[in-house]
Amino acid sequence: MHRSIATVCLSGSLEDKLYACADAGFDGVEIFEPDLVVNDRSPEEIRALADRLGLSLDLYQPFRDFEGVTPDLLEENLRRARERFTTMRRLGIGTVLVCSNVGTATVGSDQVAAEQLRRLGDLAASFGIRVAYEALAWGRYVDDYRRSWRIAQLADHEAVGVCLDSFHILSRGHDPAGIEDIPGEKILFVQLADAPDLSMDVLSWSRHHRLFPGEGVWDLGRFVTHLVRAGYTGPLSLEVFNDVFRQTDTVRTAEHALRSLVWLEDRAARLLADDGGAAAHGGAADGGGRASLHRIADVDVPSGYDYVEIKAEDTSGVEVLLDQLGLTFRGQHRTKPVRLWSSGDARIVLNEQHARDLDPHLAGIGFGVADASVAGDRARALAVRAAPRRTQDGEQDLAGFVAPSGLEVFLNDRRDRTQDGEEPAWATEFDRGRTGGAGEITGIDHVNVSHGWDAHDEAVLFYTSVLGLEKPTATEAAGPQGLVRSQVMRTPSGAVRLSLNVAPVGVSHPEHIALACTDVVAVARRARERGLRPVPVPDNYYDDLRARFGLDEATLTLLREHQLMFDRSATGEFWHFYTPRVGRVCFEVVQRVGGYDVYAGDNTPVLLAAQDRLDRGTR
Amino acid sequence: MHRSIATVCLSGSLEDKLYACADAGFDGVEIFEPDLVVNDRSPEEIRALADRLGLSLDLYQPFRDFEGVTPDLLEENLRRARERFTTMRRLGIGTVLVCSNVGTATVGSDQVAAEQLRRLGDLAASFGIRVAYEALAWGRYVDDYRRSWRIAQLADHEAVGVCLDSFHILSRGHDPAGIEDIPGEKILFVQLADAPDLSMDVLSWSRHHRLFPGEGVWDLGRFVTHLVRAGYTGPLSLEVFNDVFRQTDTVRTAEHALRSLVWLEDRAARLLADDGGAAAHGGAADGGGRASLHRIADVDVPSGYDYVEIKAEDTSGVEVLLDQLGLTFRGQHRTKPVRLWSSGDARIVLNEQHARDLDPHLAGIGFGVADASVAGDRARALAVRAAPRRTQDGEQDLAGFVAPSGLEVFLNDRRDRTQDGEEPAWATEFDRGRTGGAGEITGIDHVNVSHGWDAHDEAVLFYTSVLGLEKPTATEAAGPQGLVRSQVMRTPSGAVRLSLNVAPVGVSHPEHIALACTDVVAVARRARERGLRPVPVPDNYYDDLRARFGLDEATLTLLREHQLMFDRSATGEFWHFYTPRVGRVCFEVVQRVGGYDVYAGDNTPVLLAAQDRLDRGTR
Known part of the structure; x- marks a missing residue:
């Protein structure tokens, strides 16, 4: 029309x-x-x-x-x-x-x-x-x-x-x-x-x-x-x-x-x-004098995260965190200053190419789709700008697009991956690393993206129209510098969850990558043995947990010992902790117990206040 | 309490x-x-x-x-x-x-x-x-x-x-x-x-x-x-x-x-x-076991503008405008690099003291009050910060306060001024100027103050509590860079009118001083003879006036010739034009005809668009 x-x-x-x-x-x-x-x-x-x-x-x-x-x-x-x-x-x-x-x-x-x-x-x-x-x-x-x-x-x-x-x-x-x-x-x-x-x-x-x-x-x-x-x-x-x-x-x-x-x-x-109507395809009007509606390529809802990319002039501080969390260094890219870390289905790409003066920040997300060429056609039909990616002979050609916040989104073919847990083809471009031992960390639970107040609705439409994500809930959390608004976007299965955050004007809000694991206590224990000091959680928070959920002292002691946060829904529990930031990025490690399928929204103010104390050097 | x-x-x-x-x-x-x-x-x-x-x-x-x-x-x-x-x-x-x-x-x-x-x-x-x-x-x-x-x-x-x-x-x-x-x-x-x-x-x-x-x-x-x-x-x-x-x-x-x-x-x-109750004064509880309510000095609603102050390293560009508009240079301050221009009751103070690197901007407003010492007591009781003002022997001591936008507000005694049109005592501190011929410009109609989104409510309370201004109407006007919100504040008599403007985030919005006159056409004609090019008004605007008000061609020709804007209410008419900005400040010249007692809000988008064209150098 x-x-x-x-x-x-x-x-x-x-x-x-x-x-x-x-x-x-x-x-x-x-x-x-x-x-x-x-x-x-x-x-x-x-x-x-x-x-x-x-x-x-x-x-x-x-x-x-x-x-x-x-x-x-x-x-x-x-x-x-x-x-x-x-x-x-x-x-x-x-x-x-x-x-x-x-x-x-x-x-x-x-x-x-x-x-x-x-x-x-x-x-x-x-x-x-x-x-x-x-x-x-x-x-x-x-x-x-x-x-x-x-x-x-x-x-x-x-x-x-x-x-x-x-x-x-x-x-x-x-x-x-x-x-x-x-x-x-x-x-x-x-x-x-x-x-x-x-x-x-x-x-x-x-x-x-x-x-x-x-x-x-x-x-x-x-x-x-x-x-x-x-x-x-x-x-x-x-x-x-x-x-x-x-x-x-x-x-x-x-x-x-x-x-x-x-x-x-x-x-x-x-x-x-x-409805059984003869909808027009490709812009042609149908026979009955009806308006022609232009139909574009099918939406190819991502089946999961392929990788998350962090970019900086120096990503070694991120590598320290990844090691503490139990991820494995998988190798350096054959032709670029790009390194891969992984554990299970969690793949973190560290990119130092063309990154002069940049602090560590979330630069890209790769999504696995059933057919990357169809998914790419849809994105192009929706007039999304392409993200350039240099490839050489023998490297996989990934279709990349620029999301409204500047984040690069890649749609990677999973047709060739028949088995669960099989790695994407591009992972073979990395060498001189160690073999990936799958630790407790099994994948990426969600990614927390931050953008300005003026990019929010555009971002919602991008993820809705290009990737077919749903937008179930919008929330807000009080931080020391004002309210942070969040819109959760997800696939129906929950395999991909994004949280789109809008920080108060003039305040930069951290991005984070939440890693899913099977035993958050084990991850936290090893991380501390390797020198990680997680984001500190106030004792008052544990008193609040006791009041809200009636947790027993043994559980509270365990939570406090590892500086874990906790939430409970009608269907399950959520245990998690945060690392300090490196640049703009931090990691969260989460364990979902039972059918817990949301986010621990009430814990976000605790994180925001703790990060503020770390930023200001106040204890 | x-x-x-x-x-x-x-x-x-x-x-x-x-x-x-x-x-x-x-x-x-x-x-x-x-x-x-x-x-x-x-x-x-x-x-x-x-x-x-x-x-x-x-x-x-x-x-x-x-x-x-x-x-x-x-x-x-x-x-x-x-x-x-x-x-x-x-x-x-x-x-x-x-x-x-x-x-x-x-x-x-x-x-x-x-x-x-x-x-x-x-x-x-x-x-x-x-x-x-x-x-x-x-x-x-x-x-x-x-x-x-x-x-x-x-x-x-x-x-x-x-x-x-x-x-x-x-x-x-x-x-x-x-x-x-x-x-x-x-x-x-x-x-x-x-x-x-x-x-x-x-x-x-x-x-x-x-x-x-x-x-x-x-x-x-x-x-x-x-x-x-x-x-x-x-x-x-x-x-x-x-x-x-x-x-x-x-x-x-x-x-x-x-x-x-x-x-x-x-x-x-x-x-x-x-109500006839025995309200407590000065913090003492009354006899009946009632709560003690602390009462402060009476509000002294300003009877008019004493002056408006523009500050900059170099205010000569403002002086060119004032001369074009028919104001008279009244002299230089005896001890400070401060100059006074006036016409009738409109006094503009140009301040170059401690102004290095500053562009012309609205720095202060003097209000005439019945008793400056009472008005000052009230401001102090309201914990308003004092604005420092150096005085020497023989100079008038003015009580100054800092408004939320950083504007300095002075409360100047009018007890010694018995006659209408008599000048404030401080005016005698200026010499080597010309005698003030009162031209068509008779006073200050209103002042348009601009501040950030985060200072607005604080500013409203300041003018309400300290000066007893009322806040009749809030409006908004669409500009090329977003909506500008305005809150009109005024004394019941209309002798003091302020418009508090909040510009879109990241956009600086001009301040302006509106000068009242008895013959806007005469002011505009002389100003053009003296080289002023007023803010240009599109022909489409005059077509719009014809459609809205059914103005005859002679009136439209007169308006267009002098680039005047126009509004009509149930009670009167409003004729006005704007000068280009010098630094952040511009002047408006207004003539109220009959009982017109509001602002020409529909004309603000025309001004904003014209200023945007001037800023961008597009015609």
Whole structure:
């Protein structure tokens, strides 16, 4: 379908926005009136620029407070409309968004609203313009798309139809299936936004907290299927008012926005196919005059972690920790200053290439997928930027991509690995190491990624759309420098778990790699014998455990002796400890007992406070 | 009254918080349990530190999910309580906060809750502890303070009373006057928080958006009068969960918090006096066994601006602008590199003292007050830091204070100025200038102050408590780099108006001084003759004015010729233009016509976009 976006979604000047939308691959834009008003280019210049960039100008919006008014106000509103239509003619825009009246409506009659919209339709038609009437969720009388459609039917004018906005429909909990009762040709425009599950007044929710499709809680794929069944073939346009996106880089946000539309079309196409509809493949329209939905390569949900990469000018401090934790040095890469450590299925790659002046930090994650070429095709279709990786003859070619935080994500083929525990082919590129004795550490339990407040929603969409991760829970933990927000992302099986963390502004939050093990006490004991001092846990914490869980003294003594933290859920227990940081990275060693399947969120403040004491050198 | 604060209000470690609270002048603190759990000092050490600092430990909180449960759960809850009471004894804390059950209550009977609280009271009494039972706004069965009091009455136990929290009472819209029906000795603790007028779920509102008294929308002074009438004499304690305060400097936030309590006590004392009660003065308790409320010097609401000060290493660029706008150079200060320009009541002080490497920026505002010594006493009582000002013999001694953004605020006596338009005495310290011809510019209309997101609430409280400004409206304007939030502060008469602006993170937002005039067209014409190029206004803006207001072509031509902006309200019109920035400062020239008494908020995005074009050198 035709991919469009409202200019209000992006930061910058109107020209910045047009360039970014064209570069990202949008087909058209909605002109948000205030973006034009503050701009010093004439409407003719804007139109010419859009023409040169190959962008259609799909909609002019918003025109407010028109219908349901007294006769004298109607004349004033028609005068206003004439002025706007004149501007639209200069821009060459053929559709205007008319929102249901919020401020000046005094007549609640559908008949009156319809008559007034018919007057507007006459005026619009004389300019070659169509009126897309939209029910705002907070309209004075009209706040339901079914009522706006009823009024549009009553208006019975060739130039009058409706605009449907997923936010205004889904925020009110209205069933979008009713869209199928509207003839497609009377749906003149469609605006899409997702949203988080917030309980606040709908106006604030709408103006500040909308999200791109795939980032919130609504099933917009299903929403689009109703549009297709209604016979709608016009633009799918993003209208996302979001305080963060308004101030992030224009180009980056435009790419992010387009990715959400590509993902959404694919998802809707799959739902239609599942429903038995003939969904289009590869961009071709199906036979029944339906909209063509572009479908991309299947999602290939990772079956596990292949490796985690830490990069620094000097990674030897990390090697000390890995040795203390019982991992084995497996060798140096044949052609690069890159070293591999492992234990069981936990592989840590230490990269000193092109790392001058860099402190140890999380630089990449390799995921095992069933078919790397399909997974790579999907990532490319979602316009994810490729991460360069030099290979030489005889080395495995891995498909790498850059995640929003700058983290490099590699999708590595597991087709050739038939047995559990078999190592990936690329591991043979490392030599002069020791044979991997599998110790207590068996794999990577989860990885804790940290990024700025402005990259969070983009990161959620990346892992959702590219890797098919789910986003079950968002939490927050209080640290000495403020609240840290976390979004857990995971595969349905739990084989891959990521925690996406947003630190308070101006505070760097550590990344960590959590290693799964079968006996955390044994790992902790050996690590201390080898000189590790784990992150110290206060005695007050153990008193708290006693109060919360009624642990016996023997258990508390064991926990305290090894500076372990503890949690219990209805289904099991969680035992874990943390190493101090080297650079920005630390390790956590975790043991899940029974069916414990979450994270020890209540322990995070203990970690944050302890790290703060270590950073400040206070005891 | 005894001034206390919950440790959760502040950032940092528990020790950081104790030091900051003591330094700020608090009498005691509430220990927020998680602050203890993450801390590596023993309870005995915390108690000893608090003793040394002269802080009482007034409350241990929170103990959750106790009452209204099944018998077996009750036993487990009593076990938990015993553990916490043991910790409290080590801390030497005599009161525990028990919140109404949210998670595990299954019995809605007041009788059962009371019996269970009586059991808890017995246990607590054996530790010498009192139980302060609080109705959370989102309690499962108990969410109203009148019900928690009824249950406490039924419990009928010496060690059981209630805790009252203004948030839980006022957020639900419950009438606080009912507090007076509770015997003061059964109110075991009081927690105070203000809040902004947000429409969101009460839990999120409570956990993230509370404010210190005086910063939100509630009349907490009135709230305190009910407590006094009930005979409550215990601590007034701040419990403010706020994401911003959690990450701002601990010391600064503690001072800010104490200021809110000082202001609140004074306000409550005045309300009691107005009500005919015998409010205490100067900290003495009144005769009736009532709590003593400390009253401070009267607020002296400024009658106008004395001057605005711009500081820089080189202020000559500002002088060019002032000359273009028709202000007169009035002279150089006799002893300092400071120059005065004026027109009518608009006085701009240009300060080059100790300004090496500084770009022009807003450094100070002088306000005219009726009695500077009273106004200064009030500021000092509110623990505002003094701004140093060197004076020599024969120069006026001005009382200066530092506002949260670093701006210096001077309170200048107007007692000696009997006539309107008479100049302040300090103006005579400037010589070798020209005589002030009063041009079209008559005074300072408003000043636009900019500060970081973390200083905003503190700034609101400063201007409210020290100067008695009101905070009528908060707005936001979209700029190319994000939303700019503004809070207008003003005196009732409008003689002093300030706009407090918060720019998007990482973006510097200009400060500006708005000069009032009687003929903006004349000012603009002369300024252009003298070489000023005002901030350019797009033609699209004038098209928008035509559409919105139906302005005639002659008016539009006049506006466009002088690059003026325009607004119209129900009561009048607003004509204005902006100069380009010099350093961080620009000037606005405004003419208010008729009863126009607001700001042209819709024009701010036009200014922001134009300044962005000037900054980037794009046309």
